[in-house]
Amino acid sequence: MLTADVIITIIINGLISASIYILIALGLNLLFGVSNVINFAHGDVVMLGGYAAVFFSTLLNLNFLSPIAAFFILGTFGIIAERLFFRPLRGRMLACIMLTMGLGTFLEGLVLAVFGSLHQGVPPTFAGLLVLGGATFPMQRMVIIPITAVAVTFLFIFLHHMKIGKAIRAVAQDSEASALQGINTDRIATITAFISFALAAISGVLVAPISSVYAEMGIMPMIKAFIIVIFGGLGSIVGCVFGGLILGFVESLGIFFAGSDIATIILFAILIFTLLIRPRGLMANGSV
């Protein structure tokens, strides 16, 4: 049963879902680290990214514009959300949870009102198939892996070797101390919200052609992203990538051997047990 092509399929599928979840989880993670906001509207930002793809590829026929446009438009939306919502509620967890859930409900309602409840399809940007050792994969799915790798590398370099990135990490570690060092923490929070929402938008654009686009499309990926963030510890990029890979492979193996329901049950059970042993995640160290 476990022939070479099956093993390759499991590994590649694991990598693909890991990549999508990592992109979503990185944004959640950054936003939590800096602004202390658990953004339950994050999945709906992914969904908006999907609708950006629908809008630009199907309606305007500008395939290559959709990631760029989604990146900037939804990034700007992130800035607005930070200013209007996250900043006044800083440090109030319950209020943040309720507000972001309300925001998510609002966005889903908005999309339902504008586009209707029908699932929308997006034509693939990258056509063709890739054959790897007997297993075939659509190109559209495969490109997600290198794109995520590039995004994660960029983010890592940005956070570790550039001044603003270092400032973001400083604020995530201790916002008062970094304010005392002359870092404008409000501006850092705004920049973080931009990056966080933009990453979610990109993942939405990437997912759009391989799954259909609909109002609740972001919910399940967001829940998976939460699991990753918990595995990796809120506020750690390496942990996030690590958690994403674990989740991707557990899911891919679980789906193959036991079906998707059982796979998800196993994931949630692992999540609860992880938190029982390490109540702040596997790799929590308080830094991004």
Added chain:
Amino acid sequence: MDQFKRNALRYLPFLCIFILILVGPFFVKNDYLLHLGIMIGINLLLALGMRLILLIGQVSFAHAGFMAIGAYTSAMLSLYAGLSVWLAMPVAGLMAAVIAILFGYPTLKIKGAYFFITSFAFTEIILLVVTHWIEPFGGPTGLTSVPRLNPIVIPGLGSIRFLSEISYFYLILAIVTLALLMMYRIDKSRFGLTIRAVGQMDTIAQSTGIDIMKHKVMVFAIGSFWAGIAGSFYAHYTCYVGPGNFASPLGLNILVYAVFGGVGSVIGPVVGTAIFTILPEVTRVAKFYEPIFFGVSLVLAVLFLPEGLITLPAWLKQWIGKENKITA
């Protein structure tokens, strides 16, 4: 005597409202309004339990899961074992409480966002289990033809049969009254003060000799008990249990009911539940615009009424006062 008079004046409005609710169904013979009243009652049971859990400083998403546990327990007991619903309902509540203790004892030490996500995972697991195993749980379609409440036979007077909305309305009214009295007693008791202390600063509470884990688990169990009762009632009222009833919008709604009246008093959840149960019904005519309306009102309430809806009068007074100052 003076004390008594003051107390009487304080409780008079509540008594009036209670009597109004009690006799209301005799004048308003409208099944839809009665159904709305029943739904407010069910949601209120959930909200009251949730409020207690919020008081110990834990934000939980597991309440929907405990409601599901209650609903399935009592539906399965009455469907498969033929148990009288009058027995199945308390058993469902106890089942939810027992599972709450088993789940809460290890996990309630987890704090804040991490506990919230743990409780989220708990509810998801419950729903996935119920969806996946069709054999006892009915799978995605759920359990249909759940029996209604067994009739009560009063010798010499006939029997009360639970077929119409009105009988369910009075039953939920009785259950809610019981829950409200219990919550009110807890609020006024030493136990109530202790759980507030635990919620506000558990390390300090612990240093004064309070067993914080015991209190957290107890509160979690009491709250979940009422969620189980609510679930059981819902199952036997609608004669149906399915995983879709307890999916994630419910978890959010329960939080909304509990928080938006204000968690400071028992009245808060009553106000919050009534408003946020009626609001979607009113805006239902607008179809797709309903979630928009819900989302906007939620966001506005969080931003402008951080202490809950019962502070609205004070807030308005202050706001009008400010306006007057500017014009003067």
